[in-house]
Amino acid sequence: MPKPASAEKQENENPEDEIIAYELARKQREISIAEFFEKNRHLLGFDNKRKALLTAIKEAVDNSLDACEEAGILPEIKVEVVEMGEERFRVSITDNGPGIVKEQIPNIFAKLLYGSKFHSLKQARGQQGIGISAAVLYGQLTTGKPARILSRISPTKPAYYYELHINTSTNSPEIVKEEERADCEFEHGTRVEIDLEASYQKGDQSVDEYLKQTAIINPHATIIYITPKAEQFIFARVVNELPPPAKEIKPHPYGVELGYLMKMLRNAEEKTLQSFLTNEFSRVGASTAKEICERAALLPNTKPSSLDRTAAEKLLRAIRETKILSPPTDCLSPIGAKNLENGLRKEINAEFYTSTSRPPSVYRGNPFIVECAFAYGGDLPADKPVTLLRFANRVPLLYQQGACATTKAVVSTNWRAYGISQSQGAMPVGPLVIALHLASVWAPFTSEAKEAIAHYPEILREMKLALQECGRELARYIGKKHRVHDELKKKSYIEKYLPHIALAISEILGLSEEQEKELEEAIKDILEKSRHIESLQDEGAEAEIEGERLGISGNVEDELESEGFEENEDETPKTSKRRKRASALNSEESDAESDYLKGGSDEE
Amino acid sequence: MKNEEMLARIKSLSEELYRKIISRDKPQLSMPVRALSNVIYNPKEGYFEIGNQKKTRTLTVNTSKTFAQTLRMLALSKNLVETDDIATKREAYYVSKNWGEARFTEQPESDMIMDDIEAMFMVNREQLGFIPEEKGGDVAGKLTVIDIDPETGKEIKIDCTRMGTGAYSIPSSVEHLKFETKADFILAIETAGMYQRLVKHAYWKKSNSILISLGGVPTRACRRFIRRLSDEMKLPVYVFTDGDPYGYLNIYRTLKVGSGNAAHINKFFCVPQAKYWGITPQDIIDYKLPTHPLKEVDIKRVKDGFKNDPFVKAYPEWQKALRQLVEMKKRAEQQALAQHGLNFVITDYLPEKLSNQKTWLP
Numbered sequence: 001m002p003k004p005a006s007a008e009k010q011e012n013e014n015p016e017d018e019i020i021a022y023e024l025a026r027k028q029r030e031i032s033i034a035e036f037f038e039k040n041r042h043l044l045g046f047d048n049k050r051k052a053l054l055t056a057i058k059e060a061v062d063n064s065l066d067a068c069e070e071a072g073i074l075p076e077i078k079v080e081v082v083e084m085g086e087e088r089f090r091v092s093i094t095d096n097g098p099g100i101v102k103e104q105i106p107n108i109f110a111k112l113l114y115g116s117k118f119h120s121l122k123q124a125r126g127q128q129g130i131g132i133s134a135a136v137l138y139g140q141l142t143t144g145k146p147a148r149i150l151s152r153i154s155p156t157k158p159a160y161y162y163e164l165h166i167n168t169s170t171n172s173p174e175i176v177k178e179e180e181r182a183d184c185e186f187e188h189g190t191r192v193e194i195d196l197e198a199s200y201q202k203g204d205q206s207v208d209e210y211l212k213q214t215a216i217i218n219p220h221a222t223i224i225y226i227t228p229k230a231e232q233f234i235f236a237r238v239v240n241e242l243p244p245p246a247k248e249i250k251p252h253p254y255g256v257e258l259g260y261l262m263k264m265l266r267n268a269e270e271k272t273l274q275s276f277l278t279n280e281f282s283r284v285g286a287s288t289a290k291e292i293c294e295r296a297a298l299l300p301n302t303k304p305s306s307l308d309r310t311a312a313e314k315l316l317r318a319i320r321e322t323k324i325l326s327p328p329t330d331c332l333s334p335i336g337a338k339n340l341e342n343g344l345r346k347e348i349n350a351e352f353y354t355s356t357s358r359p360p361s362v363y364r365g366n367p368f369i370v371e372c373a374f375a376y377g378g379d380l381p382a383d384k385p386v387t388l389l390r391f392a393n394r395v396p397l398l399y400q401q402g403a404c405a406t407t408k409a410v411v412s413t414n415w416r417a418y419g420i421s422q423s424q425g426a427m428p429v430g431p432l433v434i435a436l437h438l439a440s441v442w443a444p445f446t447s448e449a450k451e452a453i454a455h456y457p458e459i460l461r462e463m464k465l466a467l468q469e470c471g472r473e474l475a476r477y478i479g480k481k482h483r484v485h486d487e488l489k490k491k492s493y494i495e496k497y498l499p500h501i502a503l504a505i506s507e508i509l510g511l512s513e514e515q516e517k518e519l520e521e522a523i524k525d526i527l528e529k530s531r532h533i534e535s536l537q538d539e540g541a542e543a544e545i546e547g548e549r550l551g552i553s554g555n556v557e558d559e560l561e562s563e564g565f566e567e568n569e570d571e572t573p574k575t576s577k578r579r580k581r582a583s584a585l586n587s588e589e590s591d592a593e594s595d596y597l598k599g600g601s602d603e604e
Numbered sequence: 605m606k607n608e609e610m611l612a613r614i615k616s617l618s619e620e621l622y623r624k625i626i627s628r629d630k631p632q633l634s635m636p637v638r639a640l641s642n643v644i645y646n647p648k649e650g651y652f653e654i655g656n657q658k659k660t661r662t663l664t665v666n667t668s669k670t671f672a673q674t675l676r677m678l679a680l681s682k683n684l685v686e687t688d689d690i691a692t693k694r695e696a697y698y699v700s701k702n703w704g705e706a707r708f709t710e711q712p713e714s715d716m717i718m719d720d721i722e723a724m725f726m727v728n729r730e731q732l733g734f735i736p737e738e739k740g741g742d743v744a745g746k747l748t749v750i751d752i753d754p755e756t757g758k759e760i761k762i763d764c765t766r767m768g769t770g771a772y773s774i775p776s777s778v779e780h781l782k783f784e785t786k787a788d789f790i791l792a793i794e795t796a797g798m799y800q801r802l803v804k805h806a807y808w809k810k811s812n813s814i815l816i817s818l819g820g821v822p823t824r825a826c827r828r829f830i831r832r833l834s835d836e837m838k839l840p841v842y843v844f845t846d847g848d849p850y851g852y853l854n855i856y857r858t859l860k861v862g863s864g865n866a867a868h869i870n871k872f873f874c875v876p877q878a879k880y881w882g883i884t885p886q887d888i889i890d891y892k893l894p895t896h897p898l899k900e901v902d903i904k905r906v907k908d909g910f911k912n913d914p915f916v917k918a919y920p921e922w923q924k925a926l927r928q929l930v931e932m933k934k935r936a937e938q939q940a941l942a943q944h945g946l947n948f949v950i951t952d953y954l955p956e957k958l959s960n961q962k963t964w965l966p
Contacts, residue, residue: 490665490666493665493666493668493669494665494668496668496669496704496705496706497668497669497671497672497705497706498668498672500672500673500675500676500703500704500705500706501663501668501671501672501675503676503679504672504675504676504678504679505618505621505622505625505675505679507679507682507683508614508615508618508675508678508679508682509615509618509619509622511622518626519622519625519626522625522626522628523625523663525628526625526628526629526630526631526663527663527664527665527668529628
């Protein structure tokens with residue numbers, strides 16, 4: 001990141017001339033952030049040409065979705081990629097968002113670290129305000145062409161068109177062209193067009209895959225995508241409601257670190273420490289503030305800006321020792337279990353879907369929610385490792401799967417308990433797609449490119465619990481599928497062999513046709529009865545297996561408990577309640593099934 | 605058992621099934637377990653008797669296929685008995701091809717069901733109208749068999765001294781045969797090769813005997829033939845096999861006391877009066893016969909015999925002989941006698957056996 005300001009130039013005096021530091025000082029100067037990224041483009045996801053195409057589109061689409069949602073508009077986004085020449089592409093992303101006021105356009109697209117999201121604590125796709133300007137910068141560096149922006153904020157206002165360069169030494173926009181456009185085809189929204197050096201390939205980490213996964217995790221959005229090969233994909237909206245808007249929250253005291261706390265204290269406008277604590281943090285009321293001050297041995301009416309480093313340290317220790325409520329969770333905007341499942345349904349062709357949404361939890365003072373959905377069977381390949389779709393704040397993560405917390409959670413779950421094969425410490429194998437979503441005000445990534453979620457134990461734990469919840473539903477489905485299969489086999493056995501028994505007896509005893517019919521009916525009755533008893537026995541056996549399964553998943557929870565989480569204690573009774581309910585459900589179902597089967601055989 | 609009686613038994617079983625089904629009770633078929641584990645050696649009668657273990661097949665979804673097949677097979681048997689017809693085991697298997705889903709896919713399946721029915725009624729399959737494919741064995745020597753001409757129904761006499769180098773073949777059903785003979789004994793021989801040699805050199809003429817080729821483990825018809833011949837003509841039976849556990853425990857034991865699988869009918873299909881001539885383990889030493897080493901399966905067969913075979917348990921002489929064989933770790937074939945000249949068996953071995961009872965085994 002930027003280095004502190006350079007040393008002042010010194011006057012030339014002989015003895016000092018020989019001091020090397022002065023010599024070096026002549027070379028020390030500020031590095032602009034734009035220059036820094038010019039040299040370190042990989043940190044932002046522009047390390048190779050294929051990835052550059054994806055990242056540029058991703059940044060623009062993320063911004064569009066954030067803007068639409070913030071404005072309460074159901075997003076409709078058009079992505080077009082045109083091959084201009086060898087390794088030269090033009091990407092154009094158009095949204096139906098609120099548009100951007102004329103004055104802000106240059107800063108938003110041509111100034112790095114400029115944005116609305118960095119300073120607010122609420123869930124959003126973007127964080128730092130680097131993404132789209134980095135894409136503009138990358139385009140500029142590789143093609144020399146300016147980025148072209150067209151934006152309109154209302155049908156009653158004209159649209160504005162800009163061609164922008166970034167001045168890399170000053171990190172400021174250079175306006176190449178600026179004009180009012182009357183012929184804009186949309187009433188409100190923004191179009192970004194960037195030329196860049198890139199390469200287009202299909203496959204796992206492609207633009208195609210990214211947009212498909214974006215459609216899964218944003219079922220309320222319509223995305224129209226035209227590939228460089230002029231194919232058109234329409235990912236249609238399946239949910240007609242926007243997710244609830246995320247509220248902005250103040251930082252939770254557990255989440256602050258010393259440096260940040262000192263900065264907050266220095267800039268505090270409050271007159272007293274007491275009011276500083278209650279105003280600047282969430283979940284700190286008058287009594288909690290008093291308690292903190294007491295523990296820190298600081299007077300509540302101390303002026304915040306007068307606290308030095310030692311006092312700040314005492315304050316921080318006091319905060320950590322004080323019991324403070326978890327942060328509010330209305331700053332989160334989870335997609336919702338049902339919506340995630342619907343997203344999966346529309347893009348993945350399978351036979352069974354299930355989903356779950358975990359209750360909110362907290363890591364380092366940041367609230368988060370884990371959501372999970374499964375698609376199982378159908379066309380999915382049974383002999384390949386399961387597909388893991390990773391999402392953070394409604395953005396698909398395509399790179400660095402191995403380093404991601406989601407992967408660790410999947411690998412360390414015992415899948416054999418749910419009827420999916422898995423060798424020790426590996427991805428499970430089976431016809432399964434897993435979607436795992438982390439929604440948080442501050443999603444912890446392992447790098448600025450936002451490619452993998454960091455391994456916070458609290459996050460891992462919630463992910464595992466979500467996987468287990470879905471896993472249990474899956475196991476129930478797989479078990480039922482086997483049962484239905486057995487039932488059908490038995491039914492066909494009865495139909496196949498029963499008439500032969502009646503026929504043979506009739507042949508030996510010389511029965512009349514009527515008597516034979518009567519005999520057949522009687523055998524059918526007997527077999528239906530025996531079939532019912534057998535299936536009830538199966539049911540009992542299955543309940544035992546289910547118990548074992550829960551025993552295994554219980555172990556995982558034990559393991560977590562040993563890592564120091566308390567919530568487990570109330571988890572166990574809940575699970576067993578679930579199980580009771582489930583087995584009651586199962587027996588109802590099997591009754592219904594045999595009724596159905598009886599009905600079927602009566603007809604024939 | 606007369607056909608009428610058989611028919612009545614089939615019908616009464618079916619009626620019982622019918623009654624049970626109509627009153628919504630699960631029908632059951634029960635039959636004795638057919639295995640060595642369920643036979644008892646009866647030393648007084650000299651054969652394997654079936655034990656008390658029964659298996660019961662109750663009609664459930666899972667047994668419905670076997671149940672249907674058993675009953676259809678029973679219906680086929682009823683028709684055969686009623687019309688005094690027969691079907692070979694293979695034919696019965698083909699008849700099942702008309703049974704739609706209840707058909708058999710391989711003959712061993714239908715054979716097994718047939719054996720089940722046999723055991724269920726404790727009769728032999730010929731009484732159910734089923735006959736085996738295999739022939740009974742070859743006969744030559746001082747014997748006249750009185751059979752019935754299938755076309756005319758008249759008696760015909762077959763003189764087994766007039767077979768040249770060929771032989772009289774035992775039919776699959778022997779109950780109707782009658783015999784005339786002045787022979788002194790019956791010699792049952794394991795291998796066709798040795799039988800050929802004895803026929804070629806007219807050993808039966810020299811020794812005034814009847815020669816029967818077993819061709820491995822004797823068929824039921826062959827066992828029944830020897831039994832009836834021996835019983836009715838008051839002839840002793842001597843058995844001549846290879847000197848190995850198969851010859852002792854499979855061929856000789858089955859001929860003498862019956863088998864586990866046919867335990868329910870052993871009473872009729874065994875020859876308790878049979879005596880064993882050779883080749884005994886002692887013969888291998890006394891005649892300095894060339895040998896082969898015992899194979900793993902041979903040793904295992906002996907061990908199984910000691911453990912499970914009521915026949916071995918009943919005869920200390922056989923236990924001694926089997927131990928001797930295992931200690932020698934050797935076996936000898938009948939043909940090994942050719943070591944001392946091709947006709948040594950006729951000129952020396954068999955006459956010595958006939959004259960010295962001490963060299964026999966029970």
